[in-house]
Amino acid sequence: MLEAVYALSHSKNLDDFRKGVSLIVAPGLNIMYGDAKGNIAWNTSGKLYKLDNAVNPNFILNGTNGIDDKKEFLDFSKNPHAINPSWNYVYSANNQPEAVDGYLYPGYYLPQDRAKRISGLLEQKNDWTKEDVGQMMNDNISNGATDIVRNLIPTLELKSLSANENQALSILKKWNGSNNLKDIAPTIYNKWIYDYLKNTFRDELGEANFKMLLSTHIIKQVIASQSKNENSIWWDDKDTKNKIETRTEILNKSFHQAISGLENQLGKDVNSWTWDKVHTLEHQHPLGKVALLRRFFNVGPFKASGSNEVINNLMFDFTDSGKYSVKAGPSTRRIIDFSDIENSMSILPTGQSGNPFSKHYNDQAEMYNSGKFRKMKLNKEEIIKTSTKLVFAPK
Structure with a gap:
């Protein structure tokens, strides 16, 4: 690692830089590059390998069968990277990189939300100033959250909604995904999401394991996909006998609980449920x-x-x-x-x-x-x- 740091800090050009990155066997990092000649690049570090196609790396592997632990180490040239890409910028948001030779490297990635927001903003203009970049660094908009809201809203049974629930629904429908201090929508959204996750997973996992799940990045990957999966076995509440709950039932129950919980926490006036209070x-x-x-x-x-x-x-x-x-x-x-x-x-x-x-x-x-x-x-x-x-x- 010290040799790698020395090589990177003494690099004279892109080739020197990549040689320095290649010395980092672990951890896996996304390392950015720019030089006075206008070259830009990013490169992942780490000695990567492929497992047998039959092996699922998300599960505990069998060290005795001679298959699960069989690795094919790859040449550094196969590490995900981009050198002077045609889109003229490089970035990293801990997101899944593009496939290399048709292979998506497994990893502990975060959702694409930030990556898509960054690329979406960068593609809008070419005359960036320092002030513009500062504004982007403080950007609070989540397009991923609004996509999830659009998936959840059609499940609601409108005839059963109270006045406050209707007002909350109206706020969510108009939400642009911003999470500013005086926004109301993120307060409603995150409470609904929590109750949906609780009603979906806690009965199977138990209280302790459910709390552990909430503290991981895995849950961020699950929120959107689970909310759309009509046939998921997780919707059924194991604590109810002789009844199998559906996606619609769980999401409606969760919405009612969320609004009731916010009324108890922040009062009956929906307009006072601003993000800065929570x-x-x-x-x-x-x-x-x-x-x-x-x-x-x-x-x-x-x-x-x-x-x-x-x-x-x-x-x-x-x-x-x-x-x-x-x-x-x-x-x-x-x-x-x-x-x-x-x-x-x-x-x-x-x-x-x-x-x-x-x-x-x-x-x-x-x-x-x-x-x-x-x-x-x-x-x-x-x-x-x-x-x-x-x-x-x-x-």
């Missing part, structure tokens, strides 16, 4: 788990826009409470114009210092949460003029 961000320090120390070490909480699988990917687990505490998100946002390096911009979630008593411990948190950036100091004279200087002297 989606919050708090940067937690290990010592902040002690209640007395929380306000000294933790940063926040903040009302947060964003959501799961949008470009502003502020992720959360589904819970019965209807509150969504952000558990992960962008560790930094950075915009670099290679024709104007000294005016690059960045932002960190909290601050540059890990010392809670430093003014730089949390001085970027408000800006990060509101989608702003700060100028990166890359010019020596500017750094000297505007910064403090710490000198370590021998005793």
Whole structure:
């Protein structure tokens, strides 16, 4: 790995770069490239292999039959990559890459939502500015969520809906997929999704295993496909005897539960069910788990826009409470114009210092949460003029 890092940091051209990537046996990473001559590329690292066609890598494999553990290691040239693609940009959103020689590499991928949103925005124009890129980094729209809503709505039995349920349905029908602070639709959507998942899987898995499932990326892949599968055996509630539930029954039951739950949680006024009341961000320090120390070490909480699988990917687990505490998100946002390096911009979630008593411990948190950036100091004279200087002297 050290040899790979050295090779990458001393690369003179695209060939040198790819040789450096080839030295990384693991982990599998998507590594981006750009140079002064206008070349762009991305390449996966890792020593990849193919299993026998009869082997399903999603299950525990049999190490005794001589088949499940038989691997065909592939040459690095077969690793998924793109070099100066015709569409003129490269990106990564932890999505499934295109097939290589007809083979889709299995992996722990995320849904295509962010990837499709990124490519959809990039294809709209060719005159991108730093400000445009900053706006895209803070984009909160999920086209995947609106697709799911369109699949769910036709299952609802309209005659059985209350006034609040009808209002909630109307809001979902008009939703463009945004997850901004004052949006109401994401609050309704995520509560409905949670109840649909609970009523679908909890009876088979049990409470503990269901909660474990919710904490994985697998559930994100399941939401859309399961919601469309009329014949899935998961719809049947094992706790009811002499009755087999259908997709329509479970989705209607879940919608009623979702609206009732929101009424109990946020009140009877649907217009007050805004996203900022349920989606919050708090940067937690290990010592902040002690209640007395929380306000000294933790940063926040903040009302947060964003959501799961949008470009502003502020992720959360589904819970019965209807509150969504952000558990992960962008560790930094950075915009670099290679024709104007000294005016690059960045932002960190909290601050540059890990010392809670430093003014730089949390001085970027408000800006990060509101989608702003700060100028990166890359010019020596500017750094000297505007910064403090710490000198370590021998005793």
